[in-house]
Amino acid sequence: MTIPTQATGTSAGGPGPEAGETLLRVTGLKKHFPVTKGVLKRQTGAVKAVDGIDFDVRAGETLGVVGESGCGKSTMGRLITRLLEPTAGTVEFQGTDITHLGAGGMRPLRRDVQMIFQDPYSSLNPRHTVGAIVSAPFKLQNVKPEGGVKQAVQRLLETVGLNPEHYNRYPHEFSGGQRQRIGIARALALNPKLVVADEPVSALDVSIQAQVVNLLDDLQDELGLTYVIIAHDLSVIRHVSDRIAVMYLGKIVELTDRQSLYDTPMHPYTRALLSAVPVPDPRRKSGEGRERILLRGDVPSPLNPPPGCRFHTRCWKATEECATTEPPLVPLRPGHQVACHHPENT
Numbered sequence: 551m552t553i554p555t556q557a558t559g560t561s562a563g564g565p566g567p568e569a570g571e572t573l574l575r576v577t578g579l580k581k582h583f584p585v586t587k588g589v590l591k592r593q594t595g596a597v598k599a600v601d602g603i604d605f606d607v608r609a610g611e612t613l614g615v616v617g618e619s620g621c622g623k624s625t626m627g628r629l630i631t632r633l634l635e636p637t638a639g640t641v642e643f644q645g646t647d648i649t650h651l652g653a654g655g656m657r658p659l660r661r662d663v664q665m666i667f668q669d670p671y672s673s674l675n676p677r678h679t680v681g682a683i684v685s686a687p688f689k690l691q692n693v694k695p696e697g698g699v700k701q702a703v704q705r706l707l708e709t710v711g712l713n714p715e716h717y718n719r720y721p722h723e724f725s726g727g728q729r730q731r732i733g734i735a736r737a738l739a740l741n742p743k744l745v746v747a748d749e750p751v752s753a754l755d756v757s758i759q760a761q762v763v764n765l766l767d768d769l770q771d772e773l774g775l776t777y778v779i780i781a782h783d784l785s786v787i788r789h790v791s792d793r794i795a796v797m798y799l800g801k802i803v804e805l806t807d808r809q810s811l812y813d814t815p816m817h818p819y820t821r822a823l824l825s826a827v828p829v830p831d832p833r834r835k836s837g838e839g840r841e842r843i844l845l846r847g848d849v850p851s852p853l854n855p856p857p858g859c860r861f862h863t864r865c866w867k868a869t870e871e872c873a874t875t876e877p878p879l880v881p882l883r884p885g886h887q888v889a890c891h892h893p894e895n896t
């Protein structure tokens with residue numbers, strides 16, 4: 551496609567990771583937002599946005615994270631990029647505990663870990679030119695690319711499929727999809743190792759969502775990137791994810807490779823999510839071999855999540871055990887972790 555952007559030299563945190571090596575490890579991660587009342591700000595409760603999750607991200611893979619709105623996906627993304635301070639648990643990056651690193655300690659890591667945000671309208675400063683936006687990471691990190699910043703930025707614009715001549719234009723002169731490409735160029739400026747993309751195409755026209763997802767996919771091969779891609783349903787990320795974690799109310803309920811998740815989902819919630827995904831193969835009628843499951847009721851509040859299995863208030867298989875005992879996330883098959891007392895497809 552285009553030339554890789556190697557202008558910035560080696561990245562900050564030492565040598566690049568070997569494919570398959572654990573790049574990120576998350577253990578017991580929690581984020582509780584305190585809820586306060588009155589002038590004294592007495593704490594009356596906490597929103598348990600992320601409530602104890604464990605997972606690894608392997609170098610070179612794409613980990614998809616799906617779940618309904620409010621289940622804690624963005625909070626998880628901000629925790630692993632250290633934009634938020636965790637309430638409990640640890641985050642390790644290439645074997646180093648980064649959970650409580652301060653601004654100084656995080657500085658080299660800010661190069662290695664980048665985030666792409668959902669809304670390409672609000673995440674780009676409307677008063678800055680594209681050149682200023684994409685060159686900001688170089689200035690912030692005091693990186694002087696060979697050939698100068700302007701050349702590096704123009705090369706980045708080309709890499710993401712934008713016209714490098716549009717260096718001096720402003721965000722409002724671009725379409726939504728092009729703006730998200732600007733956000734991607736900015737995220738890639740410093741040759742990151744890990745890119746966390748939080749619903750990168752949710753705000754875009756359905757007709758261009760696939761283009762942007764495919765761009766991310768192409769860039770991954772070209773630049774050896776590792777992705778965590780967050781989405782609220784499976785339709786957008788099903789093709790690009792190597793493994794998928796399904797979240798429900800601050801927890802991971804199922805985590806496995808894409809094929810197993812689609813062919814033999816084991817958590818009832820995953821089955822419900824899958825039954826809502828349109829089947830793109832025209833020879834297969836929508837939902838064939840997969841009855842459509844409509845979930846009753848709303849997602850309960852993370853302020854006061856249900857006891858036992860958090861899904862029991864909406865699960866058609868729920869028993870008494872489900873209402874009292876929380877099922878741990880355990881491997882029921884090699885590489886297939888599920889948190890359920892009565893799993894499907896066993």
Ligand SMILES: Nc1ncnc2c1ncn2[C@@H]1O[C@H](COP(=O)(O)OP(=O)(O)O)[C@@H](O)[C@H]1O
Nearest residue numbers: 583597599618619620621622623624625626852
């Ligand atoms: N800064 C915050 N303060 C208080 N509550 C928050 C904050 N950010 C998120 N939440 C709450 O945490 C829960 C999870 O939010 P979020 O991580 O944005 O979910 P998702 O991205 O899956 O939609 C929601 O109930 C949300 O209202």
Ligand code: SF4
Nearest residue numbers: 859862865872890891
């Ligand atoms: S543990 Fe029980 S309530 Fe929870 S998903 Fe499994 S069957 Fe349903």
Ligand SMILES: [Mg+2]
Nearest residue numbers: 623624625749
């Ligand atoms: Mg979100």
